[in-house]
Amino acid sequence: MKADPAVQRRLLDLVADDAELTRAAHRRRNLPELAEIDEAERDLQAKRDDLVVAQTSAGDLEREVKRLEGEVEQIRAREQRDRERMEAGGSAKQMADLDSELQTLSRRQGVLEDELLDVMEQREALDTNVSKAREAVDAAEERLADAQRRRDEAFTDLDAAESRYREDRDSIVAELPEDLLAVYDRVRAQRGVGAGALQGSRCEACRLELDRAALVEVREAAADDVVRCAECGAILVRTGGSGR
Incomplete structure (x- = not known):
């Protein structure tokens, strides 16, 4: 030839x-931003999972607070009715039964209010955890977005360079x-x-x-x-x- x-x-x-x-x-396949994005995506998913767990726990406690508050309100309503009945008068036995029930209701209310206070403290702590978990998700999303932006900028530069080299290559090939x-x-x-x-x-x-x-x-x-x-x-x- x-x-x-x-x-x-x-x-x-x-x-x-x-x-x-x-x-x-080769650089396109091995951009450090690609590995960084993979890591950031995994980290973001883990942070989102943590947030879901915290929100679920907070939701469970919120329902428990409402349940206890409901029971306390029921007891208070029952106490009010019993006191009104005592004020209306009745037999000695009825008065004794009402007094005994009021004492039982008072003890039960005390127990429920203690439980409610404890659950509300737990909920407050979990609300703090939810806020921190949400902040962690926001930070992870920002890290991922930053890595994606830098990857896209690198791809843009590579696209421009590859376009120039392909054009030059095509012109050479046409001569051969x-x-x-x-x-x-x-x-x-x-x-x-x-x-x-x-x-x-x-x-x-x-x-x-x-x-x-x-x-x-x-x-x-x-x-x-x-x-x-x-x-x-x-x-x-x-x-x-x-x-x-």
Whole structure:
């Protein structure tokens, strides 16, 4: 295969563009913000779970407070009725029964009010926990949003860079003969690099030194011959540093 030496040298520009595109793709996959987002999402979910637990516990206590308050109100209403009945008068036995019931109601009310006070204190503590859990969720959401914003900014920069390199690559590809480009693409698909400059006796595609026989064969080839690295198969582009 033959190709004008100037056309062959354009392969090095293509290699540079492909290398930049590969680096950009690698950076896109390995942005530190991606791992940060994953961690922030897990942390946010954990904080939300904590908030749900705190809210559920607070809700349970709120229902218990209402139940106890309801029972206390019922006892107070019963006490009021009993006192009114005592004031209305009646037999001695009725008065004694009412007095006994009032004492029982008073003791029961005292027990319920103690329970109510204890539950209200627990609810107050849980309300504080709910507030702190909600603040933790808000902070976790802010951390996630910040990481996502930085990821999006990085993606925007990468998109712009990749667009430039693709445009440049397309313009180079348009200049290259189809057979030369086919060899380049095939080797690149297999080896990762389709061409490299010959620097002294070293192939810049695989960074290996050519043996003496291979080097003599390359240097004796015509300037428009397309030569390949005996080690990696990449197209060897001879330049001023090729020792020819």
